[in-house]
Amino acid sequence: MNTNSANTDCANVNTNNVIVTRGLKKTYHDNGIPVEAVRGIDFTLTKGEFTAIIGPSGSGKTTFLNLMAGLDSPTDGEVELSGKLISSMSGKELSNYRRDHIGFIFQAYNLFPVLTVEENIEYIMLLQGIHKKERHERVMKILQQVEMEDYAHRLPSKLSGGQQQRVAVARAMVSRPKLIIADEPTANLDSRTSGDLLDMMKKLNEETCMTFLFSTHDEIVMKRARKVVTIRDGLLYNTDKSREE
Amino acid sequence: MGLISKLAWRNIFRQKRRTILTILTMTGGFVLSSLAIGWMEGSYGGMILFFTNHRTGQIQVHKDGYLDDPSIYDIIDDYESIGDQIEAIEDVRAWVPRIYTGALIASRAQDAPSGIYANSAAASVIGIDPAMEQNATDFSEQITDGRMLTASAADTSLRATGQILLGKELAITLNVAAGDSLILFSQAADGSGADRRYIVTGIVSTGNTELDRTTCYLTLADAQLLFALEGKVHELAVMTTSLGDVEKVTAEISAMTDSLGLSTASWKVFAKEFYNGMQADEASLKIMLAIIIAVAALGVLNTILMMVLERRREFGVMKAIGTQPKSIVKMIVLEANVMGLVSIVLGSILSTIGLLILSKHGMILDPPLDYGGFTFREMVASVTPGCYWIPAVCIMITASIVSLIPAVKAAHTDAAKSMRKV
Numbered sequence: 037m038n039t040n041s042a043n044t045d046c047a048n049v050n051t052n053n054v055i056v057t058r059g060l061k062k063t064y065h066d067n068g069i070p071v072e073a074v075r076g077i078d079f080t081l082t083k084g085e086f087t088a089i090i091g092p093s094g095s096g097k098t099t100f101l102n103l104m105a106g107l108d109s110p111t112d113g114e115v116e117l118s119g120k121l122i123s124s125m126s127g128k129e130l131s132n133y134r135r136d137h138i139g140f141i142f143q144a145y146n147l148f149p150v151l152t153v154e155e156n157i158e159y160i161m162l163l164q165g166i167h168k169k170e171r172h173e174r175v176m177k178i179l180q181q182v183e184m185e186d187y188a189h190r191l192p193s194k195l196s197g198g199q200q201q202r203v204a205v206a207r208a209m210v211s212r213p214k215l216i217i218a219d220e221p222t223a224n225l226d227s228r229t230s231g232d233l234l235d236m237m238k239k240l241n242e243e244t245c246m247t248f249l250f251s252t253h254d255e256i257v258m259k260r261a262r263k264v265v266t267i268r269d270g271l272l273y274n275t276d277k278s279r280e281e
Numbered sequence: 282m283g284l285i286s287k288l289a290w291r292n293i294f295r296q297k298r299r300t301i302l303t304i305l306t307m308t309g310g311f312v313l314s315s316l317a318i319g320w321m322e323g324s325y326g327g328m329i330l331f332f333t334n335h336r337t338g339q340i341q342v343h344k345d346g347y348l349d350d351p352s353i354y355d356i357i358d359d360y361e362s363i364g365d366q367i368e369a370i371e372d373v374r375a376w377v378p379r380i381y382t383g384a385l386i387a388s389r390a391q392d393a394p395s396g397i398y399a400n401s402a403a404a405s406v407i408g409i410d411p412a413m414e415q416n417a418t419d420f421s422e423q424i425t426d427g428r429m430l431t432a433s434a435a436d437t438s439l440r441a442t443g444q445i446l447l448g449k450e451l452a453i454t455l456n457v458a459a460g461d462s463l464i465l466f467s468q469a470a471d472g473s474g475a476d477r478r479y480i481v482t483g484i485v486s487t488g489n490t491e492l493d494r495t496t497c498y499l500t501l502a503d504a505q506l507l508f509a510l511e512g513k514v515h516e517l518a519v520m521t522t523s524l525g526d527v528e529k530v531t532a533e534i535s536a537m538t539d540s541l542g543l544s545t546a547s548w549k550v551f552a553k554e555f556y557n558g559m560q561a562d563e564a565s566l567k568i569m570l571a572i573i574i575a576v577a578a579l580g581v582l583n584t585i586l587m588m589v590l591e592r593r594r595e596f597g598v599m600k601a602i603g604t605q606p607k608s609i610v611k612m613i614v615l616e617a618n619v620m621g622l623v624s625i626v627l628g629s630i631l632s633t634i635g636l637l638i639l640s641k642h643g644m645i646l647d648p649p650l651d652y653g654g655f656t657f658r659e660m661v662a663s664v665t666p667g668c669y670w671i672p673a674v675c676i677m678i679t680a681s682i683v684s685l686i687p688a689v690k691a692a693h694t695d696a697a698k699s700m701r702k703v
Contacts, residue, residue, distance in 0.1 A: 128605065140602055
């Protein structure tokens with residue numbers, strides 16, 4: 037797989053920090069016992085990165101992603117997206133922040149079962165108030181990119197797992213967010229489907245320079261990631277280890 | 282259709298069995314409420330009509346203060362002219378003049394020597410215009426033995442007819458029947474003694490035992506002659522075309538007669554005890570309605586709470602990708618309201634069928650119901666707008682309030698937590 041040319045393109049804008057965390061901490065209380073899920077992480081993600089966070093179960097991967105996505109609030113430290121601190125945002129601002137700047141891809145796809153593929157992808161743009169014509173054009177374009185244009189009017193229940201995850205990728209990307217967070221996106225897929233999906237996501241990353249951040253256990257994801265960082269016991273390791281295929 | 286409306290509409294069809302159950306619960310609440318209201322309005326409407334058409338009329342005009350302290354001297358002069366003006370008011374069906382006073386009645390024992398009056402009783406004497414009564418009330422239908430008084434005030438050649446009608450129980454007390462004679466003793470308005478012999482022409486059974494034990498009826502002309510009240514009456518009883526017109530017509534008559542020193546009152550005032558009794562019954566019916574709605578509300582709350590619990594993850598995703606909590610609230614409340622609307626349509630159809638059956642066939646009361654001194658043997662429902670709009674409003678308000686609690690719960694779903702479990 038040749039990604040060098042794309043990398044070179046994205047490298048032109050690589051100096052822009054998409055998201056920065058400083059001293060990020062999160063402590064839960066489980067039956068009154070404090071659990072330090074994230075114990076002070078400094079992390080920077082620049083535009084166009086295709087990075088995987090790996091680590092064993094309970095290491096703090098999902099908590100760390102939730103903190104960056106504004107789904108959870110840190111006990112200490114801060115998260116800055118394109119120069120703006122999300123810890124200072126109100127509930128409504130956080131909601132708008134996620135809508136406009138973060139794309140989510142979930143392990144269980146999480147498409148709305150009562151909406152068609154087209155409507156699922158359109159959903160965020162509807163929240164953003166984008167005009168119908170533009171919505172339609174963008175949906176059709178992204179469906180072509182994820183090779184699902186023939187399934188626009190199907191309900192998610194009529195699609196395979198791999199197809200649903202492609203739709204989820206399209207939904208995450210269609211609003212052109214600054215960061216796409218994918219929480220174990222291949223966990224429910226077989227290895228071949230996972231490989232195809234990852235190839236497609238990597239291609240989209242190269243074409244659009246959108247920033248992808250994965251949490252994963254999956255070797256297939258790790259192999260395709262340009263940078264892999266390890267989280268263990270709430271701390272981040274190997275942040276300097278970059279991988280070029 | 283907006284995004285949230287589209288989601289709400291389609292969500293209704295996700296769990297068809299549960300949706301049907303919720304709709305049926307609300308439909309049941311609607312139908313029971315509607316039938317209860319129709320039954321109440323039909324029964325009470327029937328009771329009021331029975332009560333007012335039998336004797337009292339829906340509106341009465343008296344001399345000021347008469348209702349509080351009735352006196353033979355509180356008379357209405359020129360009553361025919363006032364009555365004609367009342368009749369000219371729209372929605373007035375008829376009016377009747379009446380005289381009210383009291384007398385001692387004595388009857389002769391069948392085997393007693395001539396001149397011995399062994400049976401006597403104090404009685405209320407009501408002077409009525411037979412022709413006008415027949416036109417306005419169903420008084421003549423209450424005569425169970427003998428016949429109605431025959432003379433009217435307009436028939437001047439028969440002013441002193443010497444006819445009397447007796448209440449059934451009064452006739453028993455006096456031991457007389459139609460065709461027997463008796464004597465009335467009283468005092469006239471001019472202070473002179475009033476006594477005269479009358480022939481019993483009929484026996485009246487109003488259904489009100491107390492009334493029938495104490496009341497006798499003379500023609501208006503006879504009463505005016507006996508009590509020296511010529512050209513005068515104590516009361517004008519007015520019948521309206523429908524019960525709904527009573528308050529409006531009362532106000533119009535009031536405006537016309539206030540300056541004459543007369544008071545106008547609707548049946549709610551002059552039959553206060555009857556009205557208060559009905560109000561008390563209505564209050565208990567409202568409690569029953571509230572219980573019906575509360576039971577339906579609990580059913581709806583249960584199913585919506587279950588739905589919210591099942592879709593917790595979905596709400597988490599909605600929030601994660603930027604849906605405002607208020608949109609989630611709107612969606613769930615909308616889902617409940619759409620189900621409420623379907624219930625109202627279904628409930629209206631079923632209620633109409635039920636109400637039409639109950640209004641046509643009614644229910645025979647065995648034993649009969651004694652209410653306000655009257656005996657009711659049958660109750661029927663009536664189909665009124667209230668049978669529809671009251672349950673409809675209750676269902677919509679209930680659906681909104683009941684869904685609001687789970688909706689707010691859904692809107693506060695912790696996105697991170699809800700998505701943690703696969």
